Amino acid sequence: METLSPTPRTTVTRGRERVVTDRAALHALLADGLVAHLGVDVGDHPLVLPMAYGVDLDGPDAEGTLYLHGSVAAGWLRAAVGSTVCVTLTELDGLVLARSGFHHSMNYRCAVVVGRLRAVDDPEERSRALDLVVDQMVPGRAATLRPASRKELAATAVLAVPLREASLKARAGGPVDDEADVAAGAWAGHVPVRRVLDAPVHAADAHDRVPDDVLRRCQ
Amino acid sequence: METLSPTPRTTVTRGRERVVTDRAALHALLADGLVAHLGVDVGDHPLVLPMAYGVDLDGPDAEGTLYLHGSVAAGWLRAAVGSTVCVTLTELDGLVLARSGFHHSMNYRCAVVVGRLRAVDDPEERSRALDLVVDQMVPGRAATLRPASRKELAATAVLAVPLREASLKARAGGPVDDEADVAAGAWAGHVPVRRVLDAPVHAADAHDRVPDDVLRRCQ
Numbered sequence: 001m002e003t004l005s006p007t008p009r010t011t012v013t014r015g016r017e018r019v020v021t022d023r024a025a026l027h028a029l030l031a032d033g034l035v036a037h038l039g040v041d042v043g044d045h046p047l048v049l050p051m052a053y054g055v056d057l058d059g060p061d062a063e064g065t066l067y068l069h070g071s072v073a074a075g076w077l078r079a080a081v082g083s084t085v086c087v088t089l090t091e092l093d094g095l096v097l098a099r100s101g102f103h104h105s106m107n108y109r110c111a112v113v114v115g116r117l118r119a120v121d122d123p124e125e126r127s128r129a130l131d132l133v134v135d136q137m138v139p140g141r142a143a144t145l146r147p148a149s150r151k152e153l154a155a156t157a158v159l160a161v162p163l164r165e166a167s168l169k170a171r172a173g174g175p176v177d178d179e180a181d182v183a184a185g186a187w188a189g190h191v192p193v194r195r196v197l198d199a200p201v202h203a204a205d206a207h208d209r210v211p212d213d214v215l216r217r218c219q
Numbered sequence: 220m221e222t223l224s225p226t227p228r229t230t231v232t233r234g235r236e237r238v239v240t241d242r243a244a245l246h247a248l249l250a251d252g253l254v255a256h257l258g259v260d261v262g263d264h265p266l267v268l269p270m271a272y273g274v275d276l277d278g279p280d281a282e283g284t285l286y287l288h289g290s291v292a293a294g295w296l297r298a299a300v301g302s303t304v305c306v307t308l309t310e311l312d313g314l315v316l317a318r319s320g321f322h323h324s325m326n327y328r329c330a331v332v333v334g335r336l337r338a339v340d341d342p343e344e345r346s347r348a349l350d351l352v353v354d355q356m357v358p359g360r361a362a363t364l365r366p367a368s369r370k371e372l373a374a375t376a377v378l379a380v381p382l383r384e385a386s387l388k389a390r391a392g393g394p395v396d397d398e399a400d401v402a403a404g405a406w407a408g409h410v411p412v413r414r415v416l417d418a419p420v421h422a423a424d425a426h427d428r429v430p431d432d433v434l435r436r437c438q
Contacts, residue, residue: 034412035311035325039258039265045303046258046265050329084264092254095416097433101353101364102371106254110269134320138410145320146400152321174422181365187430188422191437193253197314198411203393206407214316218410 023063026168029089029109030055030066034137034195036089038068040080040117047076053087054132060125061162066113067120067129068159077157080117087113087161095191098175099182107190109170113161120158129158140213242282245387248308248328249274249285253356253414255308257287259299259336266295272306273351279344280381285332286339286348287378296376299336306332306380314410317394318401326409328389332380339377348377359432 036053039046051068059065066087070077094107120126131142148156174190182188197218200210255272258265270287278284285306289296313326339345350361367375393409401407416437419429 034314035309035327037256037258037267037307037309039256039267039305041260041265045333046260046267046305047331047333048256048258048265048267048305048307049331050307050309050327052323052325086258086265086267088256088267088269090254090256090269092414095253095356095436097357097360097419099364100371101349101361101367102375104271104353104356106271106356108254108269112266112268114264114266130320134323137314137323137325138316141316142320145318145405146403148320152319156321174420177422177424182424184365185426186364187428187433188425189419189429189433190422191419191433192417194415194417195311196413196415198413200316200408200410201393203396203407203409205396205401207404209406210408211406214406214408214410217314 022168025109025170026111026163026166027055027057027064029091029111029168032091033089036066036068036087039086039088040076041083042076042079052133052136053089054129054134054136055163056128056132059160061160061164064163066161066163067132068161069130069133070157070159072155072157074157077159081119081159083117084114085117085161091195092193093172094193096171096175097189097191099177099184099186099188103175103177103181105171105175107171107173107193109168111166111168113163113166115161115163115165118160120160123153126153126156126158129160130156138213138217141211144211144213241387244328244389245330245382245385246274246276246283248310248330248387251310252308255285255287255306258305258307259295260302261295261298271352271355272308273348273353273355274382275347275351278379280379280383283382285380285382286351287380288349288352289376289378291374291376293376296378300338300378302336303333304336304380310414311412312391313412315390315394316408316410318396318403318405318407322394322396324390324394326390326392326412328387330385330387332382332385334380334382334384337379339379342372345372345375345377348379349375357432357436360430363430363432
């Protein structure tokens with residue numbers, strides 16, 4: 001079990017009891033997620049935008065590489081290359097309904113990755129990264145698609161953030177109430193929250209034989 | 220139908236066809252969500268963290284107020300007061316599985332709010348804001364709980380961001396493929412994604428009469 005080795009800027013200072021220092025737990029969360037939130041500095045304030053992502057644990061960075069992509073026409077993304085960015089991935093697992101507002105909480109897993117945003121220029125790495133972004137949505141799907149065209153590749157910016165500086169927090173289970181509130185007898189508990197993928201909807205112009213990888217993803 | 224009035228820093232420059240300029244759509248998204256991602260500048264990089272939130276459309280800001288809360292001991296949050304922050308709320312609605320990797324996409328609704336983070340000091344506004352954060356999880360629940368204690372209030376930082384500078388993007392429906400890819404006959408479609416709230420789990424020390432507001436939330 002490899003442990004995360006956060007630097008001061010990814011060392012969690014609040015809620016230490018919720019910190020997970022197991023790199024395998026980080027990888028499991030990254031495997032579960034679909035949308036990350038990328039924070040970049042755009043001058044006088046941060047900008048936070050949702051992004052699809054892919055992960056390569058055997059990539060160029062010793063502890064794994066997180067890939068993002070966007071349009072080459074996105075100026076804010078181009079401008080962020082070379083700067084230190086924050087990529088946060090949150091999975092909500094439940095609502096924690098305590099007997100007081102103060103002890104209300106959420107069950108979640110959250111990874112915060114801080115690192116330098118690198119433009120990926122190597123054609124092989126770009127191609128692998130884009131496949132990983134597709135496979136994050138439906139594992140195995142990239143291999144079933146035609147290769148990207150030169151025009152498509154030219155229109156796509158591929159960005160990488162090393163997974164080296166990362167912290168992970170998680171909460172699970174029911175509420176922790178004050179004794180006096182428990183004694184007063186009000187109900188408390190938690191509500192599990194899940195993401196569900198429904199049956200695929202065929203494109204208007206598609207035949208009805210849904211690929212096996214897509215069917216597996218929706219189960 | 221009131222329209223959003225973005226300033227240059229919340230004017231979407233990419234993917235204009237996905238921009239929604241209806242303030243009611245922003246309010247609907249804010250009503251649906253549970254976790255927002257707050258981006259603050261922490262010196263040499265942005266930090267993005269998930270936060271519970273509440274919304275007051277009749278609050279002190281003409282176009283509504285978004286409330287966040289945290290521990291008064293969270294230094295990064297205290298330090299962000301007075302600075303311009305970004306609060307992003309994303310709801311994932313589906314995976315868009317095109318015939319090419321390039322046209323893969325996601326269905327989503329995303330609001331980006333940029334504004335000055337204000338510390339809420341007025342006791343009445345603080346109390347209302349904290350109730351709204353609880354009610355965002357389970358509408359109506361705050362009114363069923365005991366009032367916050369002085370000690371709890373002293374430990375809680377309440378923050379506000381005006382909803383004035385906001386942009387909204389949304390995508391829905393199936394993939395848009397190149398004609399040649401459609402002609403080649405591969406399957407394409409989209410997979411709806413939903414968040415499900417399961418049946419409440421009783422706290423170990425709770426009686427089994429789940430409040431009606433909680434039951435309604437889990438349907």
